[in-house]
Amino acid sequence: MTKKIKGIIFDLDDTLFDCMGQLTQPARRRAARILASARPGLSVETACRQQELLAQTHESSEAIRVLGVQRDIPPHIVKRALDAYNSLKVEAIAPFPDVPDILATLTQRDYELALVTAGYPDRQREKVHLLGLGDYFSETDNTLILCDTRKTDKGPCLVQAAKVLALPHAQILCVGDKLTDEIAAANTLGMTTVRMRHGRQKHRVPQTPTEQPDCEIDRIAQVLSLLP
Numbered sequence: 001m002t003k004k005i006k007g008i009i010f011d012l013d014d015t016l017f018d019c020m021g022q023l024t025q026p027a028r029r030r031a032a033r034i035l036a037s038a039r040p041g042l043s044v045e046t047a048c049r050q051q052e053l054l055a056q057t058h059e060s061s062e063a064i065r066v067l068g069v070q071r072d073i074p075p076h077i078v079k080r081a082l083d084a085y086n087s088l089k090v091e092a093i094a095p096f097p098d099v100p101d102i103l104a105t106l107t108q109r110d111y112e113l114a115l116v117t118a119g120y121p122d123r124q125r126e127k128v129h130l131l132g133l134g135d136y137f138s139e140t141d142n143t144l145i146l147c148d149t150r151k152t153d154k155g156p157c158l159v160q161a162a163k164v165l166a167l168p169h170a171q172i173l174c175v176g177d178k179l180t181d182e183i184a185a186a187n188t189l190g191m192t193t194v195r196m197r198h199g200r201q202k203h204r205v206p207q208t209p210t211e212q213p214d215c216e217i218d219r220i221a222q223v224l225s226l227l228p
């Protein structure tokens with residue numbers, strides 16, 4: 001199935017680095033501290049857990065807004081919690097340990113590579129820089145595509161990446177953690193899909209045929225064994 005593959009499009013968060021452990025959980029805790037400070041009956045732990053539960057069905061900021069409504073927290077406090085969650089400052093982050101070797105190996109094997117990442121573009125750009133991935137993915141040659149989630153979903157950005165790689169969709173492997181996002185979008189476009197079981201959708205069961213990945217992996221290094 002993967003013999004025809006000539007290019008790979010990676011997702012960033014929870015695919016090439018542990019976003020959940022390194023950024024998401026600390027960000028939820030920052031927001032939780034602010035929300036809990038406004039409601040004596042609400043502990044920081046509970047505010048973290050509630051965000052986690054809500055984030056299974058809501059985007060992260062929306063989860064905080066919904067929690068604010070449920071707990072009757074004043075809007076100006078919710079706004080502060082949102083700002084704390086979405087703080088532009090990206091803490092010290094590192095890629096999964098095998099990522100540098102994997103990218104070097106794939107390049108040696110002549111695969112074309114691109115990175116499509118969704119979120120706030122400034123923040124995602126900063127992550128790529130801090131993770132040391134700039135040698136492989138850059139905005140200069142369009143191998144780094146920053147997908148502004150306020151304007152679009154991933155589908156059009158994956159189409160753009162395929163054009164940059166100059167490959168038909170059937171020759172592209174798309175690797176990501178979100179069934180509802182890159183996996184569904186890439187399946188719809190006729191790409192081969194690999195689900196990385198990590199992050200907030202780690203335990204999600206595919207809800208529709210388009211959410212069903214072609215392969216599933218638990219470590220990013222397993223991508224190498226899927227390819228000739």
Ligand SMILES: [Mg+2]
Nearest residue numbers: 011013014177
């Ligand atoms: Mg991701």
